[in-house]
Every structure is written in structure tokens, then in C-alpha cells.
Amino acid sequence: MIGALAPHLLNGLALGLLFALIALGFMLVVGLMETINLAHGSFFALGMYVALVIVAPPSALAGLVPLDAWRALPVGWRYATALALAPLVVGAVGMLLELMLRRTYGRDPLYGLLLTFGAALVLEEAIRAVFGSTEKQLPLPDALSGAVLVGDLIYAKYRLWACAFAAAAIAALWLFLEKTPYGAIIKAGAHDSEMVRALGIDLAKLRLAVFALGVALAAFAGIVMSPIWGMRPHVGVDAVVPAFLIIVLGGVGSFWGAVVAALMVGLIVGLAGAYASEWSLLSMYLLFIAVVTLRARGLAGKKSVLDT
Amino acid sequence: MREEDREVNAGPAPDRRRRSIVAALAAGSTATFFGPWKVHHAWAQAAQRKPLVVGLTMDASGQYAASGGMERLGAMMAIKEFNDKGGVLGRRIEAIHMDTETTPATGSRVAERMITRNEAAFLIGAVHSGVANAISQVAQKYGCVYFNTNSSSPTESGKDCHRVKFVWDGNGTNFAHAIVKNAIRVNGRNWVLLTNDYVWGHNTSKATRSLAEANGAKIADELLVPQNTRDFSSYLLKLQQLKPDVVATAVGGDDIKVLRQQVVQVGLHKRMAWLNNQQDWPDVYGLGPEQIFGVFGTTWYYRLDLPGVKEFVAAYQKQYPGMAIRVPGNVFYNGYVATRELLRAVEEAGTTNNHAVIRKLEGRRMTARDRMQHFDAWIDPATHQCQQTIYMAAYNDQAAEKDDIFRIMAQVDAKDVVDQDAPKSCRLETFEATPTYEQ
Numbered sequence: 001m002i003g004a005l006a007p008h009l010l011n012g013l014a015l016g017l018l019f020a021l022i023a024l025g026f027m028l029v030v031g032l033m034e035t036i037n038l039a040h041g042s043f044f045a046l047g048m049y050v051a052l053v054i055v056a057p058p059s060a061l062a063g064l065v066p067l068d069a070w071r072a073l074p075v076g077w078r079y080a081t082a083l084a085l086a087p088l089v090v091g092a093v094g095m096l097l098e099l100m101l102r103r104t105y106g107r108d109p110l111y112g113l114l115l116t117f118g119a120a121l122v123l124e125e126a127i128r129a130v131f132g133s134t135e136k137q138l139p140l141p142d143a144l145s146g147a148v149l150v151g152d153l154i155y156a157k158y159r160l161w162a163c164a165f166a167a168a169a170i171a172a173l174w175l176f177l178e179k180t181p182y183g184a185i186i187k188a189g190a191h192d193s194e195m196v197r198a199l200g201i202d203l204a205k206l207r208l209a210v211f212a213l214g215v216a217l218a219a220f221a222g223i224v225m226s227p228i229w230g231m232r233p234h235v236g237v238d239a240v241v242p243a244f245l246i247i248v249l250g251g252v253g254s255f256w257g258a259v260v261a262a263l264m265v266g267l268i269v270g271l272a273g274a275y276a277s278e279w280s281l282l283s284m285y286l287l288f289i290a291v292v293t294l295r296a297r298g299l300a301g302k303k304s305v306l307d308t
Numbered sequence: 309m310r311e312e313d314r315e316v317n318a319g320p321a322p323d324r325r326r327r328s329i330v331a332a333l334a335a336g337s338t339a340t341f342f343g344p345w346k347v348h349h350a351w352a353q354a355a356q357r358k359p360l361v362v363g364l365t366m367d368a369s370g371q372y373a374a375s376g377g378m379e380r381l382g383a384m385m386a387i388k389e390f391n392d393k394g395g396v397l398g399r400r401i402e403a404i405h406m407d408t409e410t411t412p413a414t415g416s417r418v419a420e421r422m423i424t425r426n427e428a429a430f431l432i433g434a435v436h437s438g439v440a441n442a443i444s445q446v447a448q449k450y451g452c453v454y455f456n457t458n459s460s461s462p463t464e465s466g467k468d469c470h471r472v473k474f475v476w477d478g479n480g481t482n483f484a485h486a487i488v489k490n491a492i493r494v495n496g497r498n499w500v501l502l503t504n505d506y507v508w509g510h511n512t513s514k515a516t517r518s519l520a521e522a523n524g525a526k527i528a529d530e531l532l533v534p535q536n537t538r539d540f541s542s543y544l545l546k547l548q549q550l551k552p553d554v555v556a557t558a559v560g561g562d563d564i565k566v567l568r569q570q571v572v573q574v575g576l577h578k579r580m581a582w583l584n585n586q587q588d589w590p591d592v593y594g595l596g597p598e599q600i601f602g603v604f605g606t607t608w609y610y611r612l613d614l615p616g617v618k619e620f621v622a623a624y625q626k627q628y629p630g631m632a633i634r635v636p637g638n639v640f641y642n643g644y645v646a647t648r649e650l651l652r653a654v655e656e657a658g659t660t661n662n663h664a665v666i667r668k669l670e671g672r673r674m675t676a677r678d679r680m681q682h683f684d685a686w687i688d689p690a691t692h693q694c695q696q697t698i699y700m701a702a703y704n705d706q707a708a709e710k711d712d713i714f715r716i717m718a719q720v721d722a723k724d725v726v727d728q729d730a731p732k733s734c735r736l737e738t739f740e741a742t743p744t745y746e747q
Contacts (some may be wrong), residue, residue, distance in 0.1 A: 007545050008349050015539055106582035132632030133374055134594040135565050147574045153548050159541065227573070229538045232567050234373060238538050273542030280542065281534035 007153050009267070009272040014163045016136040016266025019167035020259045021224060021243055024173060025217030031253035032190040032210050036109070038116040039097060040218050040243060045221025047090050048138065048226040048235065049131055051082035055139050069279035086223055087231065098208050119237065128233040136231040138223070158227050165224045169217065170259060184270025186210055190253065197200035223303025234287035242284065249288050251301025261299055328353055359402040360395065360660065361747065362387065362647070363428030364721065365443050366417050370410025371535055371561035372435035374590035374611040375639045377544050379457050380405055382643025383432050383637070385627050386478040390651050397655065404428065408439050410561070415439035428452065429747035430707055434560070435588075435639070437461035437508040444473040448737065449499055451662045451745030455645045458639050460586060461508040462515055465693035469734035471742045472662065475693040476646040478725075480512025480558060482587045484720075486698045486724035488519040491603065496553025497579035502543065502567075504559045508535070508696045512558035512585050515727075518558070528552055537563055540570045542676035547576060556583045556720035563602045564591050577601035587701070590638020591714070600703040600713055607696060608641040635711045645679060662745040682719040692730040695722035
């Protein structure tokens with residue numbers, strides 16, 4: 001029994017890490033800027049497509065870059081470049097959205113929601129117009145392709161890599177927020193923006209940087225998830241829903257709350273998929289309802305005035 | 309915009325009244341000379357130059373967005389061909405499209421709106437069987453003829469059939485008949501079903517289960533896949549534990565694209581045989597050769613060596629140059645031939661009256677040549693399903709060109725794969741119980 005269960009437990013944890021990766025950027029923007037970025041999923045998708053352009057550039061770019069020389073490089077090099085460069089490109093696009101979003105700060109949150117929702121639609125249609133609506137595939141280096149034997153079961157090698165990427169991204173973000181002065185400023189800005197401003201820190205630039213970082217993380221997640229979920233213009237919708245659920249479940253603003261929530265979601269989806277498959281997608285919502293019913297602020301959310 | 313146009317063309321109110329009186333007198337006097345009511349009514353409609361509105365109820369978002377887009381292009385091409393010839397009954401055909409979002413509730417809302425506000429004469433379109441069922445309930449309430457172009461749950465022409473609904477695609481049972489027996493013989497008796505958790509998946513797998521068990525196979529398990537599943541790892545682990553000879557899938561849209569990619573990542577396509585009941589072209593176009601594994605069903609392929617196929621492909625490429633999908637597939641084909649047949653039936657009926665059009669469609673026979681298939685097709689008057697050739701296909705490793713990704717393994721005559729259960733569960737409403745509808 002345990003032997004049969006073990007692969008599903010491990011798979012659930014792996015799935016949880018991937019969910020955490022998807023939710024990271026969303027969590028950063030919601031938790032530290034208190035802005036719900038509904039375009040998170042579209043940036044996730046944009047990351048995939050920008051990476052595709054870098055790894056397999058279309059012939060239309062022939063006049064701009066030395067295509068033949070670039071294509072002659074091993075896929076691994078191009079893939080690594082895409083992992084580093086595509087989040088920067090998407091982060092820059094995210095900055096443009098943040099500049100537009102500024103007019104909504106301090107107003108009814110609905111304005112921000114509507115703006116980011118509109119941006120999500122525009123980005124998705126732009127992707128469709130440029131790349132078409134058919135499925136695309138990100139070429140992968142051979143070293144990441146194929147399968148490995150875990151016990152007597154086969155597991156996709158890429159999925160292990162994706163989990164490693166996710167764990168690395170989680171650790172890097174935590175170190176950045178906890179161990180660097182920039183992280184301290186960002187957290188202070190979320191806690192008391194007026195005080196941060198009084199200390200002479202440019203809050204506008206801080207928000208711009210945080211938003212760009214959140215969007216870049218969405219793009220990074222998109223690149224990592226692309227070989228698993230596939231690449232199509234509306235793939236972002238599949239990312240934004242679990243991301244939102246995870247940050248609320250974990251408690252808005254809590255880094256580790258979100259990570260633990262993602263692992264819980266991964267476990268329950270993985271186990272339900274194996275033993276009650278028709279419940280696999282619904283199971284995450286049932287978990288959410290159960291937790292929020294018992295603890296309205298999520299697993300590790302801050303106590304609100306209403307709780308006291 | 310259309311309504312604004314009508315308003316502008318109508319001119320000042322007194323003129324309009326005068327014209328109406330003259331038109332009424334003219335219509336009344338000609339009635340004496342032009343025989344039956346339906347004939348002079350058609351003439352009156354033509355004289356008014358009122359466009360014939362066709363409502364395209366097709367997905368532009370959700371699980372079947374890609375297929376919804378292709379069937380819309382198919383319908384539009386047929387409409388353009390008719391408009392180029394002067395329309396139908398002397399009326400220009402105007403298509404309106406609304407996104408049904410792969411969601412049954414949206415399908416109902418869109419159908420209601422198209423009939424009550426847009427005065428759609430006919431409704432065409434659906435890939436998701438739940439959406440098709442929802443649309444057809446609304447269409448039946450008003451009596452509006454509805455063509456289900458691409459959704460293929462056996463229930464569509466079974467328990468959910470309606471007098472106004474015509475089902476254009478082959479259904480899950482037709483495909484199962486064509487594929488199951490041979491798969492047991494070639495691959496083995498230990499089967500697992502992988503089923504999209506909605507009406508099409510359930511009823512298609514039910515048909516597969518019934519045929520497989522009747523032919524000696526054992527269904528070890530049935531794994532239900534919720535719609536929009538993006539991670540199949542737990543299913544793939546479960547399949548490895550179950551070790552079936554055959555995995556029979558009834559998974560569609562974006563879900564099957566993702567499933568194919570993840571199966572290849574773990575190499576399970578080499579360890580067990582895979583059958584996909586029906587493989588829609590937009591769901592496989594663009595995938596790598598390795599990901600088009602297994603055996604699957606379809607109703608049409610762009611390289612069938614039949615008269616008219618090359619011309620049809622050329623017409624698609626002329627009308628839609630620079631498309632990401634460079635050649636038409638089964639979904640586009642169904643959208644096209646369904647719309648064409650509907651408009652032909654209207655022309656033959658000489659009216660848009662629903663009862664007259666339905667009578668022209670029931671039992672209608674279509675030649676193989678006309679439909680660019682291997683065998684003749686017909687519309688079953690008891691179920692309203694188009695009985696047509698079913699093709700079995702696999703990946704083509706000797707492609708003549710880049711898009712030539714299917715190898716057609718067999719073509720099966722419609723009469724050999726008839727869904728025998730459909731007439732038993734289909735209870736079409738009587739004509740008396742179907743409201744008269746005419747636009």
C-alpha cells in the first residue's frame with residue numbers, strides 16, 4: 001500500500017513546487033504592493049513566447065540578428081540564454097503596465113483589477129496576432145529530455161529539472177527578500193509606505209522594481225512550465241487561477257505560507273488524480289474552502305482587525 | 309452596426325409607411341398569381357432584401373477555442389460561396405458570431421440572444437457536447453434549426469436529440485465501432501480508459517467499454533480527467549502501475565495536446581498502445597512527430613485521393629492566406645459541409661420556414677463525391693445524425709510534405725459503424741410540438 005502510494009506522494013510534492021513557482025511572482029506583487037495583477041497569467045504566457053523567439057528565432061528576424069550563427073549554437077546555450085533574458089524582456093513590458101497602473105493607486109481596487117484584466121486580454125490577443133493560435137513547442141536540450149527510472153516507475157527527466165528550477169527560484173527570492181537591503185526596503189514599503197517615503201526612498205521606483213520582478217518571475221515560470229503545459233496564447237488562464245488560490249490559501253503577504261499552500265495543493269491534486277481522478281481539479285478548491293472556512297486569513301496571513 | 313445600417317436604409321417614416329402599403333398591395337395582388345403561400349412569401353422576403361442571419365455559436369475561448377475558430381472559418385467559406393452566387397432565396401447571408409466559451413451556460417445565453425435579438429434564422433456550431441446540448445434546448449424552444457457541427461457525444465443524436473437539431477460529426481460510438489475490435493486483436497485485452505470528465509468523454513468511453521467488453525477485453529480502470537487538466541503526471545504514474553495493453557482515450561481540445569506532450573516525456577507511448585477515439589486536426593497540428601502517437605479516428609483528411617479535395621484545399625488557402633494552420637482539417641471540413649448543406653436545403657425548400665427545412669434535411673442523401681469522402685452519407689431521419697465515412701489514422705512517417713502528418717489506415721463505410729443505440733434513446737419532438745419559426 002505504502003509502496004503504491006509513495007510515487008504519488010512524491011509526485012504531489014513535485015507538483016506543489018511547480019505550483020509555488022507559478023504563484024511566486026503573483027505573491028510578490030499582491031503581498032508587497034497589495035495589487036492583484038490579473039495579467040500575471042498573460043506575462044506567464046508571454047515569457048514562453050519570448051523564450052521561443054530566443055531559442056528558435058523566426059526567419060523574419062534575419063536582418064536584425066545573425067540568425068545562422070545563433071542557430072548553430074547548441075540548444076542548451078540558447079535555452080539558458082532564454083531562461084536569463086526572456087524574464088528581463090517581459091519584466092520591461094511589466095514596467096509599462098505598472099506605469100499605467102499608477103493612476104489607480106489609492107483608489108478603489110476595482111480600477112486596478114479592471115486595468116490588469118484589460119491588459120491580460122490585450123497581451124493574449126497580441127500573442128495570438130503575432131504567433132498564431134496553434135500549439136508551439138520550446139526546443140529543449142537533450143540533457144533535459146527523456147525519462148528517468150525512479151524505482152520501477154518512469155518519471156520525466158524534465159519534470160525533475162523543473163522542480164529544481166522551482167526550488168532554486170524560491171530560495172533565491174527568499175534570500176533576496178530576507179538577506180539583502182533591497183529586500184528589506186521592499187518589505188518595509190509593503191508594511192508602511194509613508195514611513196519608507198519619509199526616509200527618502202523613492203516609492204514609485206520601488207513599486208516599479210517590485211512589479212517588474214513579479215512579472216519577470218511569471219515569465220520565468222512560463223518558460224519552465226512550457227514543456228509541461230504546452231504553449232498556446234490562452235495558457236495564462238491556466239496559471240492565474242491556481243496562483244490566486246495559492247496566495248489566498250497561504251495567507252496574503254506570507255512567503256512561506258504561499259509555498260506551503262502550493263505544496264498542499266500539489267499533494268492533494270496529485271493524490272486525487274491517482275485515487276479519485278474525477279476530483280483532482282476540484283480537490284484544490286475543496287481544500288481552499290476547508291482552510292478558508294476554518295481560518296479566513298489563510299494559513300499564515302496577518303491577523304486583521306476583524307480577528308481580534 | 310447592422311441594425312444602424314437598417315435604420316439608415318429605411319429612410320423617413322412617412323416614406324417607409326407609403327412603401328409598406330405599396331409593398332403590401334403588391335404582395336397581395338401577386339399572391340393571386342404565384343400559387344402556394346410559401347412561394348410568394350419567399351418572393352416577399354427577397355423583395356425586402358432582408359439579410360438572412362446565420363448565428364455562429366462557436367467557441368473562441370476555453371478548451372475548444374482552436375477548433376471553434378476553425379469551424380467558424382469553414383462556415384464562413386460556405387457562406388461566402390453562397391453570397392458570391394447571390395445569397396439564398398435572393399437574400400444576402402449575414403453571419404454573426406458570438407463566443408460560446410466552451411461553457412454550456414454561455415451557449416444557452418448566446419443562442420437565446422441570437423434568436424430573440426439578432427433574429428438569426430439558423431444556428432450553426434459547437435465542439436463541446438455540453439455546449440451543443442445547451443444550445444439545442446434553446447433552439448428547440450423557439451423552433452430554430454440548429455446544426456451541431458463538431459461535437460460528437462453519442463447522446464447528441466441519442467437521448468439529447470431534438471427535432472430542430474442536426475448532428476454533423478461522427479460520434480464516439482461510430483469511431484469505437486471502427487477501432488475497438490482490431491485494437492483488441494492487435495494489442496491485447498487489458499484496457500484502461502482515460503476519459504474527459506464531461507458528457508462527450510463519458511458517453512464515448514461508455515461506447516468503447518461496451519464494445520471492448522463485448523469483444524473479450526477487460527477494462528482494468530477508468531480514469532476521469534477533469535476538463536482543463538494541465539498536469540497528467542498522476543495519471544501517467546497510475547497507468548504505469550496498472551500496466552495496460554491499451555489506453556483508450558476520450559480526451560479532447562487543449563487537454564489532449566497537453567496529454568500527448570506529457571506521455572512522450574515519459575515514453576509511455578512506446579510501452580502501451582494508445583487509441584484516441586477522435587482526433588481533431590487543430591488539436592494535433594503543430595505537435596512534433598513523436599507526439600502524434602497511437603491510432604485515432606477522423607472524418608476527413610486533406611490528402612484523401614478523391615475528386616474535389618485538392619480544389620477544396622486550394623479554396624481554403626485562397627480564402628485564408630497566411631493561416632497558421634496551412635491546410636484544412638476535419639473540423640473546418642465539418643463547419644463547411646454542414647453550412648453548405650443547410651443553405652442548399654433552404655434553397656430547395658424555397659423558404660426559411662423551419663418545418664420545411666427540416667423535412668428537406670431528414671433522410672437527405674449526399675454522395676461521396678459531393679462530400680469528398682469514400683462512401684455516400686445520409687442524415688438518419690430517426691436521430692438527425694449524419695452517417696458518414698469514418699477514417700482510422702496514425703502518424704505518417706513517410707510524409708509527402710510538411711503538413712502530411714496522418715497516414716490513413718482504413719476507411720469504414722457509415723453503414724458498418726452505425727450507432728444502433730441512438731434510435732432507441734432518441735425521441736424527436738413531433739412537428740406539432742415544434743414551434744414554427746421563420747426569419
